[in-house]
Amino acid sequence: MASKLCTYLKASVVKKQVMAVTGLLLCGFLVSHLIGNCLIYVGSDAFNTYAHALTSNKLIYVAEAILAAIFFTHIGLAIKLTVENKKARPVQYYMKQKTGRGATFASSTMPYTGMLILVFLIIHLINFKFGPVYMTQIDGIEVRDLHKTVVLYFQSPLNVLWYVIAMIALGIHVSHGFWSAFQSLGFSHPKYNCGLKLISKLFAVVIALGYIALPIYCYLLGGK
Numbered sequence: 001m002a003s004k005l006c007t008y009l010k011a012s013v014v015k016k017q018v019m020a021v022t023g024l025l026l027c028g029f030l031v032s033h034l035i036g037n038c039l040i041y042v043g044s045d046a047f048n049t050y051a052h053a054l055t056s057n058k059l060i061y062v063a064e065a066i067l068a069a070i071f072f073t074h075i076g077l078a079i080k081l082t083v084e085n086k087k088a089r090p091v092q093y094y095m096k097q098k099t100g101r102g103a104t105f106a107s108s109t110m111p112y113t114g115m116l117i118l119v120f121l122i123i124h125l126i127n128f129k130f131g132p133v134y135m136t137q138i139d140g141i142e143v144r145d146l147h148k149t150v151v152l153y154f155q156s157p158l159n160v161l162w163y164v165i166a167m168i169a170l171g172i173h174v175s176h177g178f179w180s181a182f183q184s185l186g187f188s189h190p191k192y193n194c195g196l197k198l199i200s201k202l203f204a205v206v207i208a209l210g211y212i213a214l215p216i217y218c219y220l221l222g223g224k
């Protein structure tokens with residue numbers, strides 16, 4: 001019984017560590033995607049030139065495959081761990097006591113905010129990546145007018161509202177996930193935990209507000 005419990009804990013710790021690494025990589029993606037999207041503020045040519053440079057690079061397929069693998073690993077392990085934790089409740093309590101992780105609103109809603117982000121991502125890709133294709137010319141080169149696709153999509157207040165709700169869920173998810181990832185990787189010390197929790201919350205607020213500002217700006221732009 002004790003050795004079974006030991007094997008289970010070891011396996012679940014490894015899964016948590018892989019989740020932590022993939023989660024932090026996804027945080028890196030969120031930062032780079034937000035920086036790229038901020039070119040929308042500069043103007044349509046700047047944003048379309050950036051999007052064209054990304055999509056016309058052959059390495060994009062490799063980058064997309066790696067990104068998809070990171071997403072699927074993170075989501076797959078999240079589902080597996082949630083199901084396993086539900087089945088083995090006493091073990092869950094043991095781990096919580098051991099690591100001193102008290103339940104917060106963000107930590108106890110991780111599976112729900114995670115699922116909402118997954119739904120968001122599917123709808124997001126359908127609307128933008130595989131959404132309406134408009135073309136434009138920049139310096140005589142024909143490129144996809146993704147700026148128009150994005151701005152037109154956000155002319156609907158319902159689409160803007162959906163993004164605001166999804167980005168609040170993303171912020172809540174990241175506010176716990178970012179801190180929790182460091183804990184799972186062993187960066188835990190009473191001296192630094194408080195600071196790390198604060199950095200995690202600040203990071204989540206910047207990401208959520210950064211992504212919320214874009215749809216609102218596009219809506220106010222009025223299809224121009």
Ligand code: HEM
Binds near residue numbers: 051
């Ligand atoms: C207002 C917020 C956002 C805007 C305006 C935006 C815009 C875009 C656009 C225009 C594309 C298509 C790029 C292309 O086809 O080359 C795209 C792709 C993508 N977006 Fe977003 N995005 C936003 C938020 C997010 C968030 C919060 C996530 C993650 C949860 C996300 C994840 C992705 C992914 C994974 C792709 C596919 C990347 C690829 O295949 O290269 N986006 N986004």
